[in-house]
Amino acid sequence: MNLMAPHNGRQEPHSSEVHKLYGTVPPMSPLSETLWRDRTNIPVGDTSVRLTWVDIWVTTVRHGSKQAILQGLTGYAEPGSIMAIMGPSGSGKSTVLDTLAGRLAKNTTQTGDILLNGHRKSTLSYGTAAYVTQTDELIGTLTVRETMYYSADLRLPSNMSHADKKALVDSTIQEMGLFDCRHTPVGNWHLRGLSGGEKRRLSIALEILTRPRLLFLDEPTSGLDSAAAFFVVTTLRNLARDGRTVIASIHQPSSEVFELFDNLTLLSGGKLIFFGEAKAANEHFTTAGFPCPSLRNPSDHFLRAINSDFDQVKSNFNCSSNFRDLERVDMLDKMSTNQVVRILSDSYQNSEYAAAAMSRINEILQMQGTVLEGSGSEASFLKQCSTLTRRSFVNMSRDIGYYWLRLVIYITLSLCLGSIFLHLDFSYSSIMLKV
Numbered sequence: 001m002n003l004m005a006p007h008n009g010r011q012e013p014h015s016s017e018v019h020k021l022y023g024t025v026p027p028m029s030p031l032s033e034t035l036w037r038d039r040t041n042i043p044v045g046d047t048s049v050r051l052t053w054v055d056i057w058v059t060t061v062r063h064g065s066k067q068a069i070l071q072g073l074t075g076y077a078e079p080g081s082i083m084a085i086m087g088p089s090g091s092g093k094s095t096v097l098d099t100l101a102g103r104l105a106k107n108t109t110q111t112g113d114i115l116l117n118g119h120r121k122s123t124l125s126y127g128t129a130a131y132v133t134q135t136d137e138l139i140g141t142l143t144v145r146e147t148m149y150y151s152a153d154l155r156l157p158s159n160m161s162h163a164d165k166k167a168l169v170d171s172t173i174q175e176m177g178l179f180d181c182r183h184t185p186v187g188n189w190h191l192r193g194l195s196g197g198e199k200r201r202l203s204i205a206l207e208i209l210t211r212p213r214l215l216f217l218d219e220p221t222s223g224l225d226s227a228a229a230f231f232v233v234t235t236l237r238n239l240a241r242d243g244r245t246v247i248a249s250i251h252q253p254s255s256e257v258f259e260l261f262d263n264l265t266l267l268s269g270g271k272l273i274f275f276g277e278a279k280a281a282n283e284h285f286t287t288a289g290f291p292c293p294s295l296r297n298p299s300d301h302f303l304r305a306i307n308s309d310f311d312q313v314k315s316n317f318n319c320s321s322n323f324r325d326l327e328r329v330d331m332l333d334k335m336s337t338n339q340v341v342r343i344l345s346d347s348y349q350n351s352e353y354a355a356a357a358m359s360r361i362n363e364i365l366q367m368q369g370t371v372l373e374g375s376g377s378e379a380s381f382l383k384q385c386s387t388l389t390r391r392s393f394v395n396m397s398r399d400i401g402y403y404w405l406r407l408v409i410y411i412t413l414s415l416c417l418g419s420i421f422l423h424l425d426f427s428y429s430s431i432m433l434k435v
């Protein structure tokens with residue numbers, strides 16, 4: 001199958017063609033396109049993002065030999081839906097995200113087709129996609145609103161009015177459920193601030209300021225309790241329902257959080273165990289001979305089945321006569337994880353789910369879609385310099401450790417040094433003392 005071939009003879013318009021088509025419309029980033037839409041009725045085409053990937057392999061060289069991190073993954077992500085990438089630690093979740101977002105490390109090699117609205121993508125442009133990393137990189141002394149304003153000044157177009165930026169910041173704060181804590185500082189070692197969940201939501205809010213169509217999140221719920229994790233994923237689902245395409249890696253979701261996902265990619269050792277609707281995964285496990293026990297959380301069951309760390313636990317238990325004599329009722333206890341993974345993976349490749357995914361990918365490739373162009377921040381160099389300087393001054397003046405303690409130390413040091421030379425004249429003995 002040639003994924004790059006035009007479909008049904010239809011040619012998809014590039015943003016430059018949209019420009020020609022509508023004369024007065026400049027090449028637009030999704031943000032400016034959103035602003036444009038608010039002000040005019042002239043259409044610019046469908047800019048929502050449909051991402052497809054077929055037979056993706058990622059390899060690296062370890063100890064002189066080639067090793068596969070991802071092994072022939074196929075799937076798609078569509079607007080309006082949220083996809084979870086799940087798997088045990090080291091199964092390749094972050095690598096999938098990095099591959100799809102075009103952020104793979106230089107020591108890896110990738111093969112296979114990744115298409116964005118049917119086009120081979122290079123670097124994703126300003127406002128098209130955003131990537132929320134696992135750790136929150138925030139400045140502790142700034143409040144939620146200030147953090148958002150500085151980020152807006154740094155990234156939004158310089159010619160956008162202050163009122164427009166303010167409206168965008170306030171609506172994003174509202175959208176992410178941060179309105180009640182908009183004046184709360186982020187917090188640091190000496191300043192009590194936002195909770196873990198609020199920090200995560202602020203990190204996401206910063207990324208959606210440019211109104212990206214495609215959102216990647218690496219473990220957005222790591223370190224959160226189940227209520228905070230539920231709130232974060234509910235917010236992500238709302239973002240998806242607004243027409244965005246959301247892809248998130250997730251480690252061990254509670255059953256409530258798992259139910260919020262539309263689609264699921266399940267991995268073990270870089271192999272695809274399941275791709276499809278999250279609610280269908282249970283049926284796949286049942287068909288393959290590993291039904292979820294009635295009182296077990298389905299996502300716990302999936303991860304339990306494909307996590308090889310349990311082999312060690314089982315072998316430790318088997319050494320104990322108390323456990324050795326117990327009757328094995330669970331199929332998972334009778335097999336090694338490698339066997340279970342092989343059965344599940346083979347069963348998926350021959351299943352209706354794999355066929356359905358491939359046929360949906362072909363349908364997606366027939367659809368028209370625009371990939372808007374743009375690059376980097378849209379704020380001018382001077383604007384970025386002045387914003388960074390202001391932000392730095394505000395941060396320093398509020399940070400006791402960074403500014404005030406240093407000031408006290410420097411004054412004390414200068415007083416000490418100054419007192420050494422106090423009341424010394426230019427006589428021979430004074431000069432010797434100065435030396």
Ligand SMILES: Nc1ncnc2c1ncn2[C@@H]1O[C@H](COP(=O)(O)OP(=O)(O)OP(=O)(O)O)[C@@H](O)[C@H]1O
Binds near residue numbers: 093
């Ligand atoms: N750039 C790289 N070079 C060498 N090995 C790599 C590279 N990136 C990932 N790996 C290896 O690939 C495997 C999968 O890594 P990855 O970080 O994608 O897993 P993960 O499922 O996200 O793990 P975790 O849940 O612990 O974050 C790991 O064994 C890791 O060591």
